Amino acid sequence: MIDEIQTVWIRYNLTERTIEHLQIFTIALLLAITIGVATGLFLYRRRRYSPPVFSTLNAVQTFPDIALLILLIPLAGIGTVPTIIACVLYSILPIARNTYTGLISVSPELLEVGRAMGLVERDILMKIRFPLAFPMIAGGIRIAIVFTMGIVTLGGIFGAGGLGAPLQTGINLMRPDIIFVAGIWVGLLAVILDGIAGGIEAELKRRFGSW
Amino acid sequence: MINRLIDPDQGSISINGTAITSIDEIILRKNIGYVIQQIGLFPHMTVRENIGLIPKIEGWSHVRIEERVKELLTLVHLPPEIFMDRYPKELSGGQQQRIGLARALVMDPPLLLMDEPFGALDPLLRRQLQDEFIGIKEDIGRTIVFVTHDINEAFRLGDRIAIMHEGRIVQVGTARDLILSPADPMVAGLVGSDHLYRHLENLTNRDIMRPVSRVCLLQASTSISSAIALMTDGGEEVAVISDGSSLPGVVWISDLLRGGRLSGTVGSYARSPPILRPDGTALSAISGMKADGDSIALVMNGEELLGIFTPDEVLRRLV
Numbered sequence: 001m002i003d004e005i006q007t008v009w010i011r012y013n014l015t016e017r018t019i020e021h022l023q024i025f026t027i028a029l030l031l032a033i034t035i036g037v038a039t040g041l042f043l044y045r046r047r048r049y050s051p052p053v054f055s056t057l058n059a060v061q062t063f064p065d066i067a068l069l070i071l072l073i074p075l076a077g078i079g080t081v082p083t084i085i086a087c088v089l090y091s092i093l094p095i096a097r098n099t100y101t102g103l104i105s106v107s108p109e110l111l112e113v114g115r116a117m118g119l120v121e122r123d124i125l126m127k128i129r130f131p132l133a134f135p136m137i138a139g140g141i142r143i144a145i146v147f148t149m150g151i152v153t154l155g156g157i158f159g160a161g162g163l164g165a166p167l168q169t170g171i172n173l174m175r176p177d178i179i180f181v182a183g184i185w186v187g188l189l190a191v192i193l194d195g196i197a198g199g200i201e202a203e204l205k206r207r208f209g210s211w
Numbered sequence: 212m213i214n215r216l217i218d219p220d221q222g223s224i225s226i227n228g229t230a231i232t233s234i235d236e237i238i239l240r241k242n243i244g245y246v247i248q249q250i251g252l253f254p255h256m257t258v259r260e261n262i263g264l265i266p267k268i269e270g271w272s273h274v275r276i277e278e279r280v281k282e283l284l285t286l287v288h289l290p291p292e293i294f295m296d297r298y299p300k301e302l303s304g305g306q307q308q309r310i311g312l313a314r315a316l317v318m319d320p321p322l323l324l325m326d327e328p329f330g331a332l333d334p335l336l337r338r339q340l341q342d343e344f345i346g347i348k349e350d351i352g353r354t355i356v357f358v359t360h361d362i363n364e365a366f367r368l369g370d371r372i373a374i375m376h377e378g379r380i381v382q383v384g385t386a387r388d389l390i391l392s393p394a395d396p397m398v399a400g401l402v403g404s405d406h407l408y409r410h411l412e413n414l415t416n417r418d419i420m421r422p423v424s425r426v427c428l429l430q431a432s433t434s435i436s437s438a439i440a441l442m443t444d445g446g447e448e449v450a451v452i453s454d455g456s457s458l459p460g461v462v463w464i465s466d467l468l469r470g471g472r473l474s475g476t477v478g479s480y481a482r483s484p485p486i487l488r489p490d491g492t493a494l495s496a497i498s499g500m501k502a503d504g505d506s507i508a509l510v511m512n513g514e515e516l517l518g519i520f521t522p523d524e525v526l527r528r529l530v
Contacts, residue, residue, distance in 0.1 A: 109247060109249040109250075109251040110251050110253060112216065112247065112251065113245065113247060113251035113253075114253075115216055115240070116214050116216055116240055116243070116245035116247075116324075117240060117241070117245065117264070117265055117314075118237050118238070118239075118240035118241035118265060119264075119265075119268070120237060123268060127264070128253060131255045132253075132254070132255055134255075207255065208254070208255040
């Protein structure tokens with residue numbers, strides 16, 4: 001059993017594939033966090049835009065990920081780029097929504113005290129609203145991690161590399177052992193990353209959460 | 212409204228003669244310490260960061276902020292080395308409110324606004340914090356605008372009390388002014404003017420004594436028979452004997468009658484009662500008299516007799 005796993009692992013370069021996978025994942029996630037937090041912040045500043053923007057992002061979310069990747073072929077071809085675009089499109093919603101909610105749901109007494117102390121709006125945003133929204137934002141990022149993990153794998157089947165590639169090989173060659181090893185490993189990675197994110201979220205809640 | 216979180220629809224608010232609408236609101240707020248009932252400590256900051264937030268924004272040095280925080284924690288009776296680095300959720304309600312006060316004082320503001328700061332605390336703790344507050348109030352010597360719904364809290368803590376009703380200031384005065392001359396029936400009802408017995412702590416001996424104008428005064432040389440006649444005519448049980456020079460005494464009609472003599476002067480029946488200061492509190496006078504078993508006391512301002520203090524009179528005044 002272990003021998004078989006080892007053979008598949010070495011034969012199909014799963015170590016390099018994992019690194020490749022995590023690279024695509026990291027780039028996609030960082031982009032999604034940047035764009036998602038920026039979107040949330042923008043919508044907090046211009047609240048009247050929030051219903052249309054969130055409706056649009058929700059609509060994107062209802063698209064099956066495989067359909068999205070296919071739709072991106074004429075725009076971005078196949079490979080890493082469309083995979084990252086798809087990941088980001090999917091992950092903006094949870095991050096932006098949680099950022100927005102976190103920023104607007106700070107308790108009114110804290111805002112009143114902040115204003116009464118003579119804090120300007122900028123300070124209130126940076127020193128009070130944002131830190132108190134951290135746990136919420138982290139929750140959004142955690143959802144995005146799970147999405148991204150899935151889409152990067154799917155993108156691998158469409159030529160993006162990463163751990164989707166050996167899965168594709170396994171499907172083509174009808175080799176359940178490859179599918180099994182690569183599949184379980186992707187699942188395990190997702191669980192580990194989600195666990196780490198959950199830990200960070202809990203720590204942020206402890207540190208910055210209301211009580 | 213004083214710190215312009217809300218702007219008035221009508222009327223104006225001035226601080227030392229300057230209309231607050233003419234002051235930049237950020238500058239105004241930095242000069243007004245603010246404490247609210249919900250306390251509003253920032254949960255993501257330690258005690259040190261909460262108190263030091265504005266100084267940090269103002270660009271104080273780290274050392275200076277730390278010194279100021281220590282100084283304030285000491286002022287509110289929390290040892291700095293224990294509390295500096297705690298988070299608000301690690302503090303009890305009373306401790307949090309003290310930190311709230313320390314934070315409000317950090318820029319040494321000339322004016323402090325406190326909006327029902329002790330409203331959410333249990334009665335024992337509230338009492339304790341009120342006592343501490345009285346001490347801190349003396350220490351800092353700042354003007355404090357203290358909003359409360361508890362009239363007894365206002366009486367305990369306030370030097371001047373403004374009663375607001377439906378957006379207007381109905382009356383401003385000391386606790387005694389409000390109790391003894393309420394501006395309207397609403398104020399009278401609120402402060403309990405018709406239940407003065409509740410206010411023994413706030414009333415002075417002068418407020419509930421029988422003034423000298425309504426006291427039967429006799430010379431020491433008055434004969435016993437005419438004294439009895441005068442006192443029975445006036446319906447007085449007791450008269451004050453003063454001969455101008457020495458301390459006055461009192462004479463009870465019951466003593467005169469029991470003595471059975473008609474000749475002689477009242478001076479021989481004179482007793483010397485305890486003396487009270489006019490501005491002592493009625494409560495301490497009554498408890499002092501109770502402890503010593505006295506049934507009458509004289510209220511004197513130096514050599515001058517102002518009135519007498521008797522249980523009958525106290526009862527009549529208070530109820």
